[in-house]
Amino acid sequence: MVYLILVLLAIWLVLTILGVVVKGLVWLAVLGAILFVATAVWGWIQNRQRVG
Template sequence: MVYLILVLLAIWLVLAILGIVIRGLFWLAVIGGLLFVATAVWGWLQNRQRT
């Protein structure tokens, strides 16, 4: 489960960086950033429920 969360975080981070680098794809940066935060929160909640 941790591996899946780390892979998703890496994908969202790459999308956000691409959106910032390519100025016409600002929407990609916004979506990547939102998905990054959502996945991080989801992973934190999953980890918190285990303990």
């Protein structure tokens, strides 16, 4: 599960950077940032439930 979360975070980070670098793809940067944050929160919640 941790591996899946790390892979998803890496993918969203790459999409965000690509959206920032390539002009006209601001929507991709925004989408990547939203998905990155959502995945990080989801991973944090999953980890918290497992520990607690």
